[in-house]
Amino acid sequence: MRVVTWNINSVRLRLPRALELLAAVKPDVLCLQETKALADQFPAADFAEAGYPHQAVAGMKGYNGVAILSRRPIELTEQRDFCGKTDARHVAARVDGGVEVHNFYVPSGGDVPDPAKNEKFAHKLDFLAEMRDWLGANRASTDPMVLVGDLNIAPLDTDVWSHKQLLDVVSHTPVEVEALGVLQGGLGWVDAVRAIIPPEQTLFSWWSYRARDWEASNRGRRLDHVWVTEPLVAKVADASILKAARGWEKASDHVPVIVDLNL
DNA sequence: ATGGTTGAGGTTCAA
Numbered sequence: 001m002r003v004v005t006w007n008i009n010s011v012r013l014r015l016p017r018a019l020e021l022l023a024a025v026k027p028d029v030l031c032l033q034e035t036k037a038l039a040d041q042f043p044a045a046d047f048a049e050a051g052y053p054h055q056a057v058a059g060m061k062g063y064n065g066v067a068i069l070s071r072r073p074i075e076l077t078e079q080r081d082f083c084g085k086t087d088a089r090h091v092a093a094r095v096d097g098g099v100e101v102h103n104f105y106v107p108s109g110g111d112v113p114d115p116a117k118n119e120k121f122a123h124k125l126d127f128l129a130e131m132r133d134w135l136g137a138n139r140a141s142t143d144p145m146v147l148v149g150d151l152n153i154a155p156l157d158t159d160v161w162s163h164k165q166l167l168d169v170v171s172h173t174p175v176e177v178e179a180l181g182v183l184q185g186g187l188g189w190v191d192a193v194r195a196i197i198p199p200e201q202t203l204f205s206w207w208s209y210r211a212r213d214w215e216a217s218n219r220g221r222r223l224d225h226v227w228v229t230e231p232l233v234a235k236v237a238d239a240s241i242l243k244a245a246r247g248w249e250k251a252s253d254h255v256p257v258i259v260d261l262n263l
Numbered sequence: 264a265t266g267g268t269t270g271a272g273g274t275t276c277a278a
Contacts, residue, residue, distance in 0.1 A: 009278085010270055034278085036271065062271050063278095108278055120277090133273085150277095209278090210267040253269075 001261045003150035004246075005224055007206075007254035011035040011067070015043050017248055021052050021256060025242070028071050029095060032099075033105040033150040033254075035065035040098065058088040066103045066149070073094045082130050098117060098263065099232070100178065104131070104149035109170045119169060124152070128179040132187065133183070141188030144259075147227040150254060153180045158202045159222035171221055180230040189227040193261045196239035205241050206254045214246060226259040235262045 004027040008014050008177050011032060022030065024154045030052065035042065039059045047055065052069040056076045059065040068074065077100055078092040092102040110120030111252040130248045138143065157163035166172040184191065197203055204220025211217045228236060238260040 013270070063276090110277090139265085189275095209269050212267080 001029065001095070001099065001263050003029045003031070003146055003148060003261065004256050004259065005031045005033070005103070005150075005226055005259050006256040007033040007150040007188050007224060007252060008035070009034045009059060009106070009252040009254065010039065011037050011043060011065070013216040014250065014252060015046060015128045017245075017250065017252075019050050021242075021245070022047075022052065024196050024257070025258060027258070029074075029100065029101060031103040031148045032067045033103070034063075034068070035067055043205045049170065055241065056091050057092045060086070060088040064088045064089060064105055066105050067089045068093045068101060068103050070095055073102075078102075080134065082134075086122055089127070097263075098144065100143065100145045102145065103149065104130075104136075104147065104151075106150065106152045107137075108152050109176070110153055111170060113168060113170045113173045113175070119155060124170075125175065125179055127156045128176075128183055132179075132183040135183075136187055141229045142231065143229060145229045146232065146259075147194075148225065148257075150223055151180065151225050152223050153177060154221040154223055155180050156199055156222070158199060158205070158221050161202075161204070161219040161221070164186045166221075171223060184227060188230055190230070191263075192226045192228045192232075193222075193241070193257060195236050195238040196259075203241060204243075205257055209253050216241070224254055224257045226257055228259075228261070232261060237262045 059171040074093040109124035113119040115122035186257040
C-alpha cells in the first residue's frame with residue numbers, strides 16, 4: 001500500500017497538480033491538508049474520475065481542511081474536533097477493512113514561541129496534548145495504523161536547515177519537539193520516513209514562499225510526517241520526499257511525502 | 264529588527 005501525504009495549500013487552485021501527482025505516483029491513499037474548501041467546494045468528482053472515488057473529507061471556509069482519497073473502499077472511522085474547535089484538522093478512515101489512516105493538520109502556532117504571550121502557540125501545544133490523550137485513550141499501538149499529516153514540527157536537528165538558528169523559531173523549539181516526542185514514542189508510533197532515510201541525512205518537506213530562490217537558499221524544514229504503529233514497522237518498504245514538486249508551476253510550499261507498506 | 268510570498272475572501276488574516 002502506497003500512502004502519500006501532501007499539504008496542498010488550496011485543493012481548488014492546485015487540483016491539476018494533484019491529478020498529475022496521482023497519475024505519476026499512483027498512491028493507494030492520498031492524504032491532503034490545507035484544502036481550504038468547504039465540503040461542497042471539494043472537487044470530489046474530479047478525484048473520483050481519476051480513480052479515487054472513496055473519500056473522507058473535512059472542510060471549512062477559507063482555512064485548514066483535510067481529506068483522505070483512496071482507490072479502494074474506505075470506512076470513515078473518525079472526524080474529530082480538537083480543542084473545542086470545528087476547524088477541520090483531522091479525519092480518519094479504515095482502508096479495505098484493514099489499516100486505519102489518521103490524517104492531521106496540526107496548528108502552525110504563530111510567531112512567538114511562548115504560550116503565555118501567543119494563543120496560537122498555546123493552541124498548538126494544547127492540540128498536541130489532546131492528540132496524545134485522545135489517541136492514548138481510544139486507540140491501541142497494537143492496532144495497525146498510519147498517522148500522517150502536516151504536523152508543523154521538525155523534530156530532528158537534520159529536519160531543519162540550521163538547528164542552532166531555529167531553536168527559538170516555532171516548529172523547532174524544544175517544547176514542541178518534546179511534545180511531539182511524547183506523542184510519538186509515548187504511544188508507540190514509529191517515524192516511517194526516518195526508518196528508511198537515516199536520521200543523519202538532512203531532509204525537508206517544506207520551503208518558504210518568502211525566499212527569493214527556495215532551491216538556492218535551501219532553508220527548508222521537515223514538517224510533514226508519516227508514522228506507523230508497531231504491527232506495520234517491519235512492513236515499511238520505502239519512503240521518499242518529492243522535492244521536485246516544490247519547483248512545479250504554482251507550487252505548494254509543501255511537497256508530497258511517499259511511504260510504501262508491504263501489507 | 265524586519266521583510267519576504269501565497270491563498271481565500273473580501274478590503275485582512277493565516278501561514
